[in-house]
Amino acid sequence: MEQQTINNIAEICHQQEIEKAIISPGSRNAPLTLAFVRHPKIQCFSISDERSAAFIGMGMAQADRKPVALICTSGSAALNYAPAIAEAYFQETPLIVITADRPPEWIDQWDGQTIRQENIYGKHVKKSYNIAVDLSHADAQWQTYRVINEAVLESKTGVQGPVHINIPFREPFYPEKSENWNYDQNVKIIKSIVGEKRLNENQISQLQAELKEKEKIAFVLGQDDYSVEFLQALDQTSQQVNIPIFADVISNGHGLKNAIHLPDSICMSMLKDSKTEVIPDLIISFGKSIISKNLKLFLRKNVKAQWHVRNHHAFISDPFQSLSKQIEAEPISILQHLNKSSSAEFLKLWKDKNTEAETKTNQFLSTQSFSEFSALQDIIKKLPEDSHLHLANSLSVRYANFIGIKQGRIKIWANRGTSGIDGSTSTAIGHAISQKDQNHFLITGDVAFFYDRNAFWHKYPYPNLKIILLNNQGGSIFRMIKGPNQQAELDEFFETEQRLDAKSLCSELGIAHFSAFDAESFETIKDKFMKYPQSAILEIKTDAKINQKIFEDFKKQLIS
Missing domain, CATH: 3.40.50.1220 (TPP-binding domain)
Incomplete structure (x- = not known):
C-alpha cells in the first residue's frame, strides 16, 4: 500500500480548492481517512451514516460554492451515497465521491463487504474513474495524479456535478508508527482556464x-x-x-x-x-x-x-x-x-393578478381555524432578512409556494433535483455547519423529518438552525392528491400513519423543543421559538383531515 501516493491525492484536492471532506468510518478507507484528516488545510467531518453524510456534504458544497469530498469504505456504504449523488447531479452541485474498494481479484468471490463498485452511480455522476490497485510504479502514480486532477476539474467545469473515484486497496491499510508522514506540495497540479461565452x-x-x-x-x-x-x-x-x-x-x-x-x-x-x-x-x-x-x-x-x-x-x-x-x-x-x-x-x-392572489390568500387564512397552513404563513412572515430558508419536499415546499416570500433578502433552498423527502434535514445541517454566521430555518413534514433523523447523529454544532416540523401523523399530501385520496388503502399504504413526535429526539440531542397544537399554544410560543438563541424545533401538531379540508377550500377560493 502506497500511503505517500494516497497522501498526495489529498494534497491535489487541497490545491484544487477542496476545503472540506465528509468521512464515514470504516477500515478499507483507512488510508484515505488518514490522508485527509491529517492534512492541515482540509477540514474533515466524521458522519457515520453514509446516506446522511452525502446530503450533509452536498449542503456544504452548496453553501461554500466549492466541491466537497465524500469518503467511505467498500460495499453497501457506497450505495448509501446514491440518493444524495442523484440529487447533486440534477442540482449541479460538485462533489468528489471517493469510495474505497476491495482489490479486483476478490470481486464476485463471496468476500465480505465486496460489491461491484466500478461505475456504481451510472449516469448520475458526470464521470467515473477507477484507480489502479498497485501504485508502486511511477507511471501508476502519474496516472493517479492526472486522474484526480481531471476528476476535480470535471466536477466544477461546465455543468457542475458529482464525480466518482473508486480506489481498491489491499492490506495492510494502516501505516507503522515509524513511517514518515508528509504531503508533496510539488505534486502534479493541472489548472483549467475557461473563458466567458458570448454571442456574436x-x-x-x-x-x-x-x-x-x-x-x-x-x-x-x-x-x-x-x-x-x-x-x-x-x-x-x-x-x-x-x-x-x-x-x-x-x-x-x-x-x-x-x-x-x-x-x-x-x-x-x-x-x-x-x-x-x-x-x-x-x-x-x-x-x-x-x-x-x-x-x-x-x-x-x-x-x-x-x-x-x-x-x-x-x-x-x-x-x-x-x-x-x-x-x-x-x-x-x-x-x-x-x-x-x-x-x-x-x-x-x-x-x-399577483396582487389579487396575495389578497385572496391573506383573507382566506385570516378567517380559518388553526392549521399547519395558517401557522406556516405566520412563521414565514416573521423570518428575519438575510436568512436561509430550507424547504423539505411534499407539502412543505408547496405550502410555501402558495404563501409566497415577501422578504427580499431571504434565500430559498430545496432538494428539487430528484424532489425526494430523503436528506432534506441533512442538507440543511450541512449548510448551517458551513455558514455558522448566518441564520438557517428548515420547514419540514413529519415523514421527511423522521426519515432523516440520522442527520443529527454527529458531534458538530448547528446553533444557527431552527426547524419548523409539521406533524400531522403521516404523509398527508396524499389526502390532497386526486387518486390516492379516493383509494380504500389511503390510510395504511399511502398516507402511512405514524404516531411519533420530536420531543424525545430533542431531549436526546439536547435541542430545545417547542410544541403547538392549537391557536392559543401557537400564539404563546411562536415568538419565543423565533428568538431562542440556540437550535430549536417547533413542532406544529395538527389533524390531517382538517388540513385537507382547509387546503381544498383554499384552492376553491383561488378559482372563485
Whole structure:
C-alpha cells in the first residue's frame, strides 16, 4: 500500500480548492481517512451514516460554492451515497465521491463487504474513474495524479456535478508508527482556464429581429444558485422593457420588482379558460426546474415559443414543450441585448393578478381555524432578512409556494433535483455547519423529518438552525392528491400513519423543543421559538383531515 501516493491525492484536492471532506468510518478507507484528516488545510467531518453524510456534504458544497469530498469504505456504504449523488447531479452541485474498494481479484468471490463498485452511480455522476490497485510504479502514480486532477476539474467545469473515484486497496491499510508522514506540495497540479461565452453580432441581430415580432414577453426563473449580479441585471432589464418575471418560491426571484411570485395560485384559475391577453408570445427562461404545477401546465397549454438561456447545457430540457431556442451564453450578456419592450398592459395584468392572489390568500387564512397552513404563513412572515430558508419536499415546499416570500433578502433552498423527502434535514445541517454566521430555518413534514433523523447523529454544532416540523401523523399530501385520496388503502399504504413526535429526539440531542397544537399554544410560543438563541424545533401538531379540508377550500377560493 502506497500511503505517500494516497497522501498526495489529498494534497491535489487541497490545491484544487477542496476545503472540506465528509468521512464515514470504516477500515478499507483507512488510508484515505488518514490522508485527509491529517492534512492541515482540509477540514474533515466524521458522519457515520453514509446516506446522511452525502446530503450533509452536498449542503456544504452548496453553501461554500466549492466541491466537497465524500469518503467511505467498500460495499453497501457506497450505495448509501446514491440518493444524495442523484440529487447533486440534477442540482449541479460538485462533489468528489471517493469510495474505497476491495482489490479486483476478490470481486464476485463471496468476500465480505465486496460489491461491484466500478461505475456504481451510472449516469448520475458526470464521470467515473477507477484507480489502479498497485501504485508502486511511477507511471501508476502519474496516472493517479492526472486522474484526480481531471476528476476535480470535471466536477466544477461546465455543468457542475458529482464525480466518482473508486480506489481498491489491499492490506495492510494502516501505516507503522515509524513511517514518515508528509504531503508533496510539488505534486502534479493541472489548472483549467475557461473563458466567458458570448454571442456574436450576427447571432444577437437574429434574436433582436425575432423579438420585434413579440408583443408579450415573460421571463421564467427556475431554481438555480444565481449570482447577485445576475438578479440585479434581470431586475433592471425587466423594469426597462416591461417584462414580468414568473418566479415561484424556489427561484429566489421574490425580491425582484416585477416578480410574479404566486404563479401557481394565479394559473390555477386560468387552466380551463386562458384568455389571449394573459398568454405570452415568448418566454425567456433561466435556471432549472419550477415547482408551480399550474404554471407549468398553463405554459404547456398556451405558449408556442421559448428561449432557454444558460452558460452550459447538459441536455435539452423542454418542460413546457415550447422550446424553440437553446442559447448557450452568459445570461447577463443576453439581458444586455433585450432592447424590445414588452406590452406594458401585459405586465400590469400579471402584476394585478399577483396582487389579487396575495389578497385572496391573506383573507382566506385570516378567517380559518388553526392549521399547519395558517401557522406556516405566520412563521414565514416573521423570518428575519438575510436568512436561509430550507424547504423539505411534499407539502412543505408547496405550502410555501402558495404563501409566497415577501422578504427580499431571504434565500430559498430545496432538494428539487430528484424532489425526494430523503436528506432534506441533512442538507440543511450541512449548510448551517458551513455558514455558522448566518441564520438557517428548515420547514419540514413529519415523514421527511423522521426519515432523516440520522442527520443529527454527529458531534458538530448547528446553533444557527431552527426547524419548523409539521406533524400531522403521516404523509398527508396524499389526502390532497386526486387518486390516492379516493383509494380504500389511503390510510395504511399511502398516507402511512405514524404516531411519533420530536420531543424525545430533542431531549436526546439536547435541542430545545417547542410544541403547538392549537391557536392559543401557537400564539404563546411562536415568538419565543423565533428568538431562542440556540437550535430549536417547533413542532406544529395538527389533524390531517382538517388540513385537507382547509387546503381544498383554499384552492376553491383561488378559482372563485
